[in-house]
Amino acid sequence: MNVCLAPRPVIFDLDGTLIDSVPDIHACVNAVLRLHDIRPLTLDQVRGFVGGGVDLLWQKxxxxxxxxxxxxxxxxxxxxxxxxxxxxxxxxxxHVTEALGVLADRGYPLGICTNKPLGPxxxxxxxxGIAQLFRVVIGGDSLPQRKPDPAPLRAAFAALGADSEQPRGVYVGDSEFDEECARNTGVPFLLFxxxxxxxxxxxxxxxxAFDDFATLPLLVEEAAAIA
Known part of the structure; x- marks a missing residue:
């Protein structure tokens, strides 16, 4: 007897994974620094500070x-x-929009788990124009914990119907925060x-690991098979 399993949930990080937001973050940071007569930071400096949420960004x-x-x-x-x-x-x-569309068309429940505040x-x-593709969005201020703590990612998987303690799904991200969060949660990690x-x-x-979102649907299929 063949059993058809529902597609596993796929959760994405946002900044550095689906979007390159550093130019906007850089501009906002330097606008604040100018108010305090502080010399502007370079784009590379700000990029090196991104990933842990706004509080950690400003601590750095x-x-x-x-x-x-x-x-x-x-x-x-x-x-x-x-x-x-x-x-x-x-x-x-x-190719982000196309890859997300393919995954959604194949029935994968999609979500976001990011340290970026929920409003932005x-x-x-x-x-x-991609908000409708995601059934759940967990921001950096949605819970008391932030990545790499597993709580936000577990909450995202639970919202998509997975077991919150032992979720079966895939996490896609770009950073050390994402790698550690996936490991802490116990799910396969796809590294952009x-x-x-x-x-x-x-x-x-x-x-x-991948550098082109055109290849992501196949990687998700392979990772979901072992999740």
Missing amino acids: ISGATGLPREAHRDLVASFMTRYHGATNLTRLYP TQKVLDHF TRGYRKTPVEQMTHQA
């Missing part, structure tokens, strides 16, 4: 620029007023190599 910026710790809350608030709707410089990586996350998904990671690919644990 303050450490690099000498901004006082007590200014942290005001810096974050000033940044968020600019960042919430910042989409003009953000771009989807090539929803804004950018709407901006690119054109994102914001700092570690060489060969030193990261992953089911497969």
Whole structure:
């Protein structure tokens, strides 16, 4: 007797995975730094600080620029007023829309699990016209925990019908935060190599690595078969 299993859920990181948002983040960061007469940071500096959420971003910026710790809350608030709707410089990586469409057409439940705050996350998904493809979106402020803690990813899988403690599905991301989160959650990790990671690919644990979203549907199919 043949048993037809429902497609496994597939959860995606956002920044550095589906979108390159560093140019917008860079512009917003430097707009805040100018208010404090701090020399602007380079694009590469800001890229190196991205991945752990807004609080960690500004902890790293303050450490690099000498901004006082007590200014942290005001810096974050000033940044968020600019960042919430910042989409003009953000771009989807090539073939993202097509790959997501293929996966959705094949019945894979899709979701987002990102350390980006929920408001800007929803804004950018709407901006690119892909919000309707995702049945669940977990942002960096949706839960008390952030990646690499497994709680946000477990919540995303649970919202798509998977067992929250032992989910069977696939996580797609680009960074060390994503790798560790997938490992902590116990799911296969597909590594997009054109994102914001700092570690060489060969030193990261992953089911497969890819640099072109046109190849993703096949990789998901292979990873889901062992999930």
